[in-house]
Amino acid sequence: MTAAADTAEPVPTSDDDPATDASVDPDEGVDADAEVTVTHVVDRETNRWxxxxxxxxxxxxxxxxxxxxxxxxxxxxxxxxxxxxxxxTARPPVVDLHVERTLGEATPDPDDSVEVTVTVRNDGPGLLSDLRIVDGVPRAVTVDEGTPRHGTALRPGHEVRFNYTVTARRGVHEFEPMTVYVRDPAGSIERELAIDVPTRLTCVPPLSATEPLSLRGLTSRYAGRVTTDTGGEGVEFHAVREYRHGDPVNRIDWNNRARTGALATLEFREERAARVILMIDAREEAYWAASPDDENALERSIEAANALFAALLDRGDQVGIVAISPIECWLPPGAGREHRTQAQLRLATAPAFSPQPPEDRFFRSLWRRRVGQRIPDNSQVIVLSSLCDEFVPKEVRRLDALGHTVTVVSPDVTAADTPGRRLVAIERDLRITWLRESGVRVVNWDPEDSLALALRRADARWIR
Amino acid sequence: MSDLPSFGPNRVGALASLGVALLALGAGAPYSGTGTLVGATGLALFAIGALGGRRGSATLGAVVLFSGVVIAGWEGAPVGAVLVGATAAVVAWDLAEHAIGLGEQLGREADATRNVIVHGAVSLAVGTIAISASYGVYSVVGGGLPLSTLILLLLAAITLTAALRP
Structure with missing residues (x-):
């Protein structure tokens, strides 16, 4: 508000500004330049007099x-x-506006404050005595200082500038068209314009590793950190077996040899790399949240995916990403720096993980056909879903039956304030129980806890 | 998750409208007790409407306020006072309605002071012209010409207004 008040005074500008114009004239209709477009114009009588x-x-x-x-x-x-x-005497006002929107930082980090400055200049011939501007803030972004709305009067050739601050959130956010209302001096006729000023705010959160999730034995043939039930080279003791010709000398059990005189070979649990697919639920249901102010399931799933991806990659596992969504998103398992950057971008900006729910319908059979063949046979799957409907638990059971080792990380977005919501919470608990009974590991991530804590808790239970 | 404006009329506009409404009440007050009473009722209704963002209440209040001025005129308030009172009632209503409209489109917090000032200035200018014109006509005609002259003049003005429609 303070900043807006400081700069709200119209200042004369030079005419040689090369920026684009959004011109509307009652006679010319809509005349738009390359970037800025007037998407609709409506005149209405206010009938106030x-x-x-x-x-x-x-x-x-x-x-x-x-x-x-x-x-x-x-x-x-x-x-x-x-x-x-x-x-x-009212006539529809002649509106010829030059509109600009600038961001203090177009690619901010999450939770950064971004200053948005809107400049509107009156390029028309007459005074606009009543001009009201409502900027189209992206829906998933919140304004934390100032207001994206401004009312003023503008003489020809003058401009008004106001600003407000938004908090950046993960994802690609397109600004919506700016709505401008212009009234004649008596206020009898109002002209409403929607002016599209394409502006994009892209926020890519960094990948920051958390505690790694302890994975189970299904592994690839590459060396890594997942201890398997196969005996061989490694750290953890596995078994003692009879000496076979060619066994390395350092693995001969010399104690046994001293005691009994027979040669025996020590075997350790082999450590291999796992191939992990992070399967993120991004259907419309994933946009549910406990309350309008809380983060929705998708945001928390992405947060978890971010942390798990980095942790697994750091451990030497191969990690891939797939979305449960009508929009395709598939990153095959891989490793390395470039893969890491790819994943970071995917998680932040892929259309499937857009801050807005997908508009297309989700067809489960289509999705299964598309994704089913892609998931490598010997890969583990970590499913990130709120488990608020039946589809994901069934899919988890199916993957489990296909031989994948499935772990579910489920952000809890249920609330308990109404009977209906309590019912949803109970249904979700039942689904978790059902999954656990069938041998699937489920991490129930309470919104109060950090992801690391939730993982540690789950881990403690699994090891016992 | 986009922010929602806090609803309510624009503060500057609502306060300005209240000031003008007070003027409307004050103009006729010294000349008529009944008029003042009616006007005060109107002002209360008007204040509720203007500050609370209720159009109906503001409009009704302004009409009662105007009626108070009319009653004062009936009970013998001088022409100048009635003209100022009537104009102030209309301007007050205009400002209040404008502030409520601004509140609906921009929210309570948005800065629209310039908008309100310009709108108020235009409205006042129209009022001033109307006062000067009618007072001018009155002082020329009022000398001794019959009332029918004034009525006919008024009818002529109304017809002209109707013809102004684009």
Whole structure:
């Protein structure tokens, strides 16, 4: 608000500004340049002066009725008539605006404050006595200082500038068209314009590793950190077996040899790299949140995916990403720096993980066909979903039956304030129980806890 | 998740409208007790409407306020006072309605002071012209010409207004 107040004074500008114009004229219709476009124009009558004539007649009629004694009533009627006449002079205002929107930082980090400055210049021939501007803030972004709305009057050639601050959130956010209302001086006719000023705010959160999730034995043939049940080279003791010719000398159990005289070979649990697919639920249901102020399931899933991806990659596992969404998103498992950057970009900006729910319908069979063949046979799957409907648990069971090792990380977005919401929470608990009974590991991530804590808790239970 | 404006009329506009409404009440007050009473009722209604963002209440209040001025005129308030009172009632209503409209489109917090000032200035200018014109006509005509002259003049003005429609 302070900043807006400081800069709200119109300042004259030079005419040689090469920026684009959004010109609208009643005769010319919509004339738009390359970037800035006027997407719609509506004129409407506000009918606000309708009653003033009646008021004039009230006073005038009384004046006539009472005879010549009170000319002042007739004069009061004249006032009403004057305003009625004034309202009838209204013509649709000629609007020719030059509109700009600039961001303090187009690619901020999450939770950064981004200053948005809107500049509107009157390029038309006349005074715009009543100009109201409502900027189209992206829906998933919140304004934290100032307001994206401004009302002013603009002389020709002058411009008004106001600013407000938004908090950056993960994802690609397109600004919506700016709505501008222009009224004639009497306020009888209002022209509404939607001016599209393409502006994009892209926020890519960094990948920051958390505690790694302890993975189970299904691994690839590459060396890594997941201990398997196969004996071989490694750290953790696995078994002692009879010596076979060619076993390395350092693995001979010399104690046993001293005790019994027989040669035996120590075996350790082999450590291999796992191939992990992070399967993120991004259907419309994933945009549910406990309350409008809380983060939705998708945001929290992405947060978890971010952390898990980095942790697994750091451990040497191969990690891929797939979305449960009508929009395709598939990053095959891989490793390395470039893969890491790719994943970071995907998680932040992929259309499937847009801050806005997908518009297309989700067809489960189509999705299964598309994704089913892609997931490598010996890969583990970590499913990130709120488990608020039946589809994901069933899909998890199916993947489990296909031989994948499935772990579910489920952000809890249920609330308990109404009976209906409590029912949803109970249903979700039942689904978790059902999954656990069938041998699937489920991390129930409470919104109060950090992801690291939730993972550690789950881990403790699994090891015992 | 986009922010929602806090609803309510624009503060500057609502306060300005209240000031003008007070003027409307004050103009006729010294000349008529009944008029003042009616006007005060109107002012209360008007204040509720203007500050609370209720159009109906503001409009009704302004009409009652105007009626108070008319009653004062009937009970013998001078022409100048009635003209100022009637104009102030109309301007007050205009400002209040404008502030409520601004509140609906921009929210309570948005800075629209310039918008309100310009709108108020235009409205006042129209009022001033109307007062000067009608007072001018009155002082020329009022000398001794019959009342019918004034009525006919008023009718002529109304017809002209109707013809102004684009």
């Amino acid at each position: 309708v009653g003033v004539g009646a008021l004039a007649f009230l006073a005038g009629g009384l004046g006539v009725l009472l005879g010549g004694g009170v000319p002042s009533l007739l004069l009061a009627a004249a006032i009403g008539v004057a305003y009625a006449a004034f309202s009838r």
